[in-house]
Amino acid sequence: MTIRLHDTNARQIRDFVPLTAGCVSIYLCGATVQAAPHIGHIRSGLNFDIMRRWFAYRGYDVTFIRNVTDIDDKIIAKSAEQGRPWWSIGYENERAFNDGYDVLGCLPPTYEPRATGHIPEMIEMMRGLIERGHAYESDGNVYFDVRSLPGYLELSNQELDDLRQPSAEGETGKRDPRDFAMWKAAKPGEPSWETPWGRGRPGWHLECSAMAHKYLGSAFDIHGGGIDLIFPHHENEIAQAKAYGDEFAHYWVHNGWVTMSGEKMSKSLGNSVLVSEMVKHWRPIVLRYYLGTPHYRSMIEYSEEALREAESAFARIEGFVQRVTEKVGETVPPAAEVPPAFAEAMDEDLGVPQALAIIHTTVRQGNSALAADDKEAAAARLAEVRAMLGVLGLDPLDPHWAGETDRGEDLHGVVDTLVRLVLDQRQSARARKDWAAADAIRDQLNQSGLVIEDSPSGPRWTLGPR
Numbered sequence: 001m002t003i004r005l006h007d008t009n010a011r012q013i014r015d016f017v018p019l020t021a022g023c024v025s026i027y028l029c030g031a032t033v034q035a036a037p038h039i040g041h042i043r044s045g046l047n048f049d050i051m052r053r054w055f056a057y058r059g060y061d062v063t064f065i066r067n068v069t070d071i072d073d074k075i076i077a078k079s080a081e082q083g084r085p086w087w088s089i090g091y092e093n094e095r096a097f098n099d100g101y102d103v104l105g106c107l108p109p110t111y112e113p114r115a116t117g118h119i120p121e122m123i124e125m126m127r128g129l130i131e132r133g134h135a136y137e138s139d140g141n142v143y144f145d146v147r148s149l150p151g152y153l154e155l156s157n158q159e160l161d162d163l164r165q166p167s168a169e170g171e172t173g174k175r176d177p178r179d180f181a182m183w184k185a186a187k188p189g190e191p192s193w194e195t196p197w198g199r200g201r202p203g204w205h206l207e208c209s210a211m212a213h214k215y216l217g218s219a220f221d222i223h224g225g226g227i228d229l230i231f232p233h234h235e236n237e238i239a240q241a242k243a244y245g246d247e248f249a250h251y252w253v254h255n256g257w258v259t260m261s262g263e264k265m266s267k268s269l270g271n272s273v274l275v276s277e278m279v280k281h282w283r284p285i286v287l288r289y290y291l292g293t294p295h296y297r298s299m300i301e302y303s304e305e306a307l308r309e310a311e312s313a314f315a316r317i318e319g320f321v322q323r324v325t326e327k328v329g330e331t332v333p334p335a336a337e338v339p340p341a342f343a344e345a346m347d348e349d350l351g352v353p354q355a356l357a358i359i360h361t362t363v364r365q366g367n368s369a370l371a372a373d374d375k376e377a378a379a380a381r382l383a384e385v386r387a388m389l390g391v392l393g394l395d396p397l398d399p400h401w402a403g404e405t406d407r408g409e410d411l412h413g414v415v416d417t418l419v420r421l422v423l424d425q426r427q428s429a430r431a432r433k434d435w436a437a438a439d440a441i442r443d444q445l446n447q448s449g450l451v452i453e454d455s456p457s458g459p460r461w462t463l464g465p466r
Contacts, residue, residue, distance in 0.1 A: 003058060003347050005222070006297060008230060008252040009155050013349050018221055019250065023061045026052065027212045027249065029225035029233065030066040030112070033093035034074040037100045038272035039291060039302070040258035040265035044226050046288065047255045047296040047350075049106040050392060051224075054346050057338070057391050065215050066109040068094055071116050072204055076190055086191055087116075100275035104288045105393040105400050111215055115207035119193045122202055122210045125244055126182055126195075134243035138173025140185030140198040144236065146178050149243050155252060156231035180236050182206040205236035212237075213246055223249035227256060228264065256299045258291070265302065273302060282307060285401050289314045289394055293356050297349075313360075317385065318396045320363045320370075324382040325397065328375045336387040352392065359388050419450065423459045426452075 003016040018024050028048050031041065045066065055062050070090040079086040094114075101108075126142050129135035134148045146152050146160065153160055163178050171181050181203040186192035192199040212220065225234065234252065241248040257264045265272050278287055290310035294300050338346075339362065345354035366381030389395040422441060429437040442452050450461050 001058060001343075001347065003055070004349055005251055005253055006349050008254050011157075014251070016221075016251065018060070019219055022059065023063070024055045024222065025063045025216045025220035026065065026222045026224060027208070027216055027220060028064070028066045028109075028223075029208060029229055030068055031094065031097040032069040032072055032074070033090045033097060034072070034078050036093055036096040037275050038258075038265055039275055039278060039287070040272065041097070042100045042104060042106075042275050043258050043291045043300070044224070044255050045101050045106050046104055046292050046393075048224050048253075049101075050292055050296070050352065051222075051253070051350055052107065053391050053393060054350060058347075062110075063216065064107075064109045065111050065113070065212070067208060067211055068097075068112060068114045069204065069207065070094065070114045071191060071201055080189075096276065103275070103279055103284045104291070105284070105398075107393075113211045113215065115202055115211075118207065118211050118214065119195075119202070121214050122183070122206050123195050125206065125210045125213070125240065126197075128244050129182075129240065132243060132245075134239075135182060136175065137197045140200055141171055141173065141181055142183035142195075142197055143171075143174055143179040144182055144239055144243070145175065146180070146239065147176060149239050151242075152239050153231075153235055155235050155238060158231065180205065180232065182240065205233055206240060208233075209237045209240040209244070209246075209248075212248070213241065213244070218245065219247035220249060222251045222253055224253045224255070227254045230254060253296075255296045258300045258302055260302050262301070282311070285394060285396060286311045286314050292392060292394070293352055295349075295351065295353055314394070317359060317363055317389070317394075320366055321382065321385060321389075321396055323370060324366060324378045327370065328379045328382070336383040338387045338391060339384055342388050342391075346391065355388065355392075359385060362388070419445070419461050423452070423461070426459070 004013050005016050006012070007014045016024075026048065028044070030045070031037065048064075048066075052062050052064050068090075071086065075086050075090055078084075078089050082089065126135060129144065130137065130142070133145075135142055135144050137143075153163070160178065171184070182205065183195065183197065183200050184203055186199040186201070190201065192201055212223070223234065223237075238248055259265060260273075275287075282290075286307070290307050291300065293310070300306075339358055342355045342358040345351040345358065348354075362381050362384050366378050366385065369375075369377035369381060386395050386397065390398065395401070422445065426438050426441040429435075429441065445452050445461070452459055452461050
């Protein structure tokens, strides 16, 4: 068994060899909390949740760090616009992100450090970089000297002489306009912290180098994030860490975007779809299926049609799980193994689309076993399907999803009570052999978008295609 991952730095798929046998350390660039998350933000956390689950399934002890950027230019700008403290905006949106991760079934990180909680570590790193000649202070700002480090821009495969980075407002005294700010001198009315070079606040890149060093040491296995972070953020993280003396990440893994009309989903384009709104209209487990089943490196073009297709595809899986469970009970052993073909797909750069094909094939086999009244074979296929779904965080019988549609503003519970009353009327009609009335009730429910299925334990309803 060898897990293989696409390493952005190597530009190829590589065998994963952990620094410590049986362990894997992962650092994921998490939320910048200037606003509530859209599904493009949450996709990254979900993709790396699947990676984490697969490593755990393969027997690794996983340490998973996902940071929170709770201070930056956008948060400060929002604070000024809204007349609210910067920390209030950050905390409100941090909770919204965590709600988004949780509602879509992402496991909590091992640690989730905030930037503002690690100012001493940042100061220590800047002090070391200045002493080594890789950084310098000017007018209270601390800059990294990009020409001081051979290999700068190798991750993004750029040439320094071709790079154009105009000096940002307030970043005075740069030796080279491409040098980047690790620390920004205080401005009136902005939050600031005391340092040997005066009061100021962190630049965007410094926090991750400092926090990865604190929680994972001078070398760790995997650094992840969206492809938009390759430059400048991840490139500058590498520069700081390596100039400080760290080996830093041995593998760089990046996920694709969620796009609308071919453009990256973003607040600035006005095309974002908030998670909090999406889960009012779509079951969270369906949204997870939609975001998590394409390959992590592929782009997802958002559309309601694609979501409806995901809903229908997952309904076929979920319906099989429900039918077998009703017929034979939950007989899945805790240590059920995934089929070899599924494992082979997941080992090869987390090939979820190929793995998903194995799930659907197994569901078809299970349905055939049900049709032949072969309970033993159906139960075996159920065990395999649930094991595979568990790896993807999509097992509908997992306690996390129990009563999932009762969350938030979802009216599933109310609808269920009303539908049950109507179904009771249908059952009464059937009991007195009034088949016309029973069929009329069923037809009316179908016209309202509900699918009624008679099962050994009684009638069951589900939402039909939208």
